[in-house]
Amino acid sequence: MAEQYPIIVLLVLLFGALLVGLSGMVDRRVCFPLAVTALSLAVVVSVGILQQVINGGVIRYFVGGWSRPVGIGIELRIDTINALVLLTITTVGLLTAIFSFRRVQEDKTEKTPLFYVLYLLLIMGLSGMVISGDAFNLYVLLEVSSLTSYALIAMGKSRRAATAAFSYIIMGTIGASFYLLGVGYLYLRTGTLNMMEIHQAILALDGSSSTIVVAFVLILVGLMIKMAFFPLFGWLPNAYSYCPSSTSCVVAPLMTKVGVYVMIRMMLTVFGTEWVFENLQYAQWLVGMAIVAILAGSVMALAQVELKKMFCYLIVAEVGYMVGGAWMANHWGMVGAIYHIMSDAFMTLCMFLAAGIFLKQAGVVRIDQLDGMFRKMPVTMAGFVVGALAMIGIPPTCGFFSKLYLIRGGMESGHWGYVVALLISSLVNAVLFFRIFEIAYFGKKPAEGHGHHENHSTVSVIKEANVSSLVPLLASAAIIVLLGIFNSDIVELIERALNGSQVIGMNVLSGKGGQG
């Protein structure tokens, strides 16, 4: 049974979705318990996978048993990195599903079963992307997760949800098509779709093929659109801020992070770091673009008056952290980027959960409407503060440690611009969040009378959110602290995958860093 875990984690979610769809038509009250059960099982199974990988090394699972010439069937390949990201995805999925409970209470329409079907299939698509060892299978699952997220975003009640979803569809399709085209170029030159086999073929080609270079650029650009890297992020802020809260809480933490993960997987497993850093002279450019992304994201976040929009631009900056870290060609940069995938997923989850609660309980859209929140909603604010401290990078939260590793990588490889950008961005985060704390703690100055009537109407109704909203928020806050406390163990696991694979050697990364 245990060797079947990789497929079971997907099947649990798939059958969860099918059951929700079939029984939800009869009675929509079963949707929520079914979805939470399926996601809890998925979390349990992904914990099992993580244990298995820690004890027994890399899992290779051949679907349909087609293992003989590698590459005829589809392989699922799990090392410690995917196992950790998989656990992150299922956990975020579970927490957001619990958060969506209030949606069931309010929304008495037939959309509820449809929502949960799409939701479960989104988590399934993301999990499948992460554990896949086949470049084309990854495309199929990328489309599963994209299509579900288009629909979930377009379901928003705001008038602008549809236009945001449309531009997301156009950009997302360009991104996915570029990825598909890149896989096509790879297939044309290597004749296989299995990631490890492609890597062997690339090594055999000795880096002389221009097709492989173009394939890499295509895949990279495609993924950059998907992860909203700096010049290609235009679709993100509207898409994430006009969708329903329960959608933004799952899409915002996961979609961009999975894009970053796939990029790192392509660098590590498919193309191999030797090829990536030695045959491409663009690594320096990408770090430069990451610096621009970090600064631009931070500056635009400063300019926002709406809470969710501000978080969206912070995501753009955070993606810059991870891309920059991965492209520094340095061991600690890579470790920091992978560690930051996890910590940023939970930080973003915490932010968006808090924003969802503020919107629901107090109708807060703009930052200046948050006044007096420490008094009115102390528990929510406590969770929010933990997430905010992590975004700023204050120990012992995970945000501090991921920045520590990233800065260490930047200093070792001599990317001082990146280090400075990271510090500036932390400073900007500190300014942003302490401004929010100030408003929430002291309230607005009485001279500012323009929000007066809003206060009047809402102040009497604002009360602490119910348990189903607070549990996921506090759980994510707790995970942020736990990730920080156990950072050395997690980093040890990440390093194991980096060293253990024949693809990446510490010497390549750190040797390269010495020269740079």
Place this chain on the structure above:
Amino acid sequence: MKWVGLIAVLFTGGLLLSAMDDFPNWGDAHSPANASPVSQYFIEKTIEDSGVPNMVTAVLADYRSYDTMFETVVVLIAGIAIMAILRVGNQIPRGARPAPVSAPASVNDDHQDIIIGTTCRLLIPVLQLFAFYVIAHGHHSPGGGFQGGVVLGTSFILAAIAKGLDPALERLPETRYVKIAFVGVVIYSAFGVACLLLGENFLDYGVLSVLLPTIDAAEARSHSMLGVEVGVAFTVSAIMFAIYANLASKGELEGGL
């Protein structure tokens, strides 16, 4: 904007073409892709593994059936997504809604044209029969679950175009086609889970021969492929009609075009 777009497009095109001298020539049988062990294996061993002469079907439903399962899920998602996007707020489910007053009249007035009615009566059974042929004959000729499912879905769409959406929805109401769509994916994954329960990897059909003692592993593979293709056809036909019905009526499932 136009100029920026044009420059971006030309740049992309130049990038795509820059690798052209490294590409295999048109029709080169010994290009890396065509001469790879993977592709050779499919051509040489399909008959041995499953006895299915149509390699595309064999690769689709057996070697890479994991992809095809998610492909079916993509179709399902498309249908569900369209319903979720177009359905407005607090709408009463169709069964509980009072019948529209004008519908029967409009059916009689506009749509009972004798030529259209007769043509449809002649065409729809033929289409459906042909769909079953395409599904069942996918092992030996071009065809299979997706193609057959689309043809089957087309027959419903033809009924909806010719007679109006309401009579078509009476034959195939929403609750039913949604159920059919889900059941299709259930059928597909049930084959995989059966293999899992019998102790093999997911979708390793060979082990299913223990369920039917008269067949060997290769025949089990062949028959399971037909089984999953039927599942695919369920989902595809239902979703094709769902997409048409929802798009044609702006999600209200009334009136139609």
Place this chain on the structure above:
Amino acid sequence: MGETFKANVIDHFNFWVAVVLMMIGLYAMITKNNLIKKLIGMSIFQTAIILFYVSAGVKDGATIPILEHHAAETEQVEAGEHVEGHPVANHEAHAINPDDYSNPLPHVLMLTAIVVGVATLGVALAVTQVIYKNYGTLEEDEILAKIKAAENDG
């Protein structure tokens, strides 16, 4: 000059056609003002990628990837129930030459891509219907103007 032209264009004309079509689609997706035209561009782009893959699987003089001797094979399977070992000999007589059949894998991959394209197009059309319901137009600049006007009002 003639040599390079032949090597670059004539021998790879299938890829040239696919790339040119892709760029037409991409241009429409990026610059067209009408949302439906953008979707038409999207379809062209995706179909061109399908062309790219499938044309890569072509072999000179090869037929479709369906084995011709299936009549012989069925007989052989039936015979195989009675005579052990006989099918092996039969197989060698009908040895399959991979050069006779075009590469099946791109066809399979593109079946998936077609389905994905249809699904995306369907969802996108549903979204345009909602946009039309909300704004009464499908021209991008008019929609942006209405959004701006609504923002200034509220």
